[in-house]
Amino acid sequence: MAGYISDDNRKVTTHRLIEMKKRGEKISMLTSYDYTTAQIVDGAGIDVILVGDSASNVMAGNVTTLPITLDQMIYHGKSVVRGVKRALVIVDMPFGSYQGNELEGLSSAIRIMKESHADALKMEGGEEIIPTVKRIISAGIPVMGHLGLMPQSINKYGTYAVRAKDNDEAEKLIRDAHLLEEAGCFGLVLEKIPAELATRVAKELTIPVIGIGAGSGVDGQVLVVTDMLGMTNGFRPRFLRLYADLNEIMTSAIGRYVEDVKSGDFPNEKEQY
Ligand code: KIV
Numbered sequence: 453m454a455g456y457i458s459d460d461n462r463k464v465t466t467h468r469l470i471e472m473k474k475r476g477e478k479i480s481m482l483t484s485y486d487y488t489t490a491q492i493v494d495g496a497g498i499d500v501i502l503v504g505d506s507a508s509n510v511m512a513g514n515v516t517t518l519p520i521t522l523d524q525m526i527y528h529g530k531s532v533v534r535g536v537k538r539a540l541v542i543v544d545m546p547f548g549s550y551q552g553n554e555l556e557g558l559s560s561a562i563r564i565m566k567e568s569h570a571d572a573l574k575m576e577g578g579e580e581i582i583p584t585v586k587r588i589i590s591a592g593i594p595v596m597g598h599l600g601l602m603p604q605s606i607n608k609y610g611t612y613a614v615r616a617k618d619n620d621e622a623e624k625l626i627r628d629a630h631l632l633e634e635a636g637c638f639g640l641v642l643e644k645i646p647a648e649l650a651t652r653v654a655k656e657l658t659i660p661v662i663g664i665g666a667g668s669g670v671d672g673q674v675l676v677v678t679d680m681l682g683m684t685n686g687f688r689p690r691f692l693r694l695y696a697d698l699n700e701i702m703t704s705a706i707g708r709y710v711e712d713v714k715s716g717d718f719p720n721e722k723e724q725y
């Protein structure tokens with residue numbers, strides 16, 4: 453079988469990710485939203501599985517990540533956790549579940565951890581969410597930060613274009629990254645920012661920095677699994693590398709099934725009781 457399978461079958465922990473950064477070992481991360489995909493992704497040797505709120509787009513067909521609810525994220529989280537033996541499982545806190553105040557954030561975080569059995573959470577935002585991040589971490593829940601393009605703020609940005617290209621936004625991002633590390637985050641996702649800026653942040657922080665559209669100078673990479681497998685029709689941003697064309701493979705397989713049913717070729721004698 454092609455690819456990389458770690459000979460270390462121990463469960464990945466947040467502590468091990470920090471150790472990986474120290475020894476310069478890159479961290480691999482992909483999203484998953486369901487049991488079957490999570491089993492495959494975990495079995496292929498991924499380090500971290502993110503139950504991303506991108507489920508709102510790629511599972512539910514919404515235009516943004518905003519509509520997905522806490523209950524729906526818990527459902528996806530639970531399904532993924534059941535399929536995973538080795539990877540660290542992180543669940544995204546959905547829009548509206550933590551922006552109100554620290555206690556609202558804490559009770560959402562506790563619900564996700566209790567009901568999904570995930571290992572950690574991810575939250576979008578910098579300075580403005582630091583009190584909530586600290587409150588959640590003080591309850592013993594590991595948190596990963598997320599800066600740069602933050603899809604939950606799409607209505608503020610108005611576009612999914614590259615973030616932090618100007619000095620002021622880049623300086624704010626660097627400050628926010630340090631604040632998240634100081635607040636106790638175990639890792640940070642940087643989405644769609646210039647590679648040079650992402651490299652600087654990864655060098656300045658001791659916690660692992662995982663990039664998506666943030667170049668190669670970070671400590672690991674994350675992609676949306678349905679995008680890298682070529683399932684998401686027509687979504688081809690520059691940062692995406694296609695590892696398969698499952699859209700083509702699935703369409704052709706289903707087309708052959710339709711033909712076989714219509715022609716009466718399926719099922720044959722061996723395929724019946
Ligand atoms: O929801 C998601 O899939 C994410 C990744 C793009 C990092 O947050």
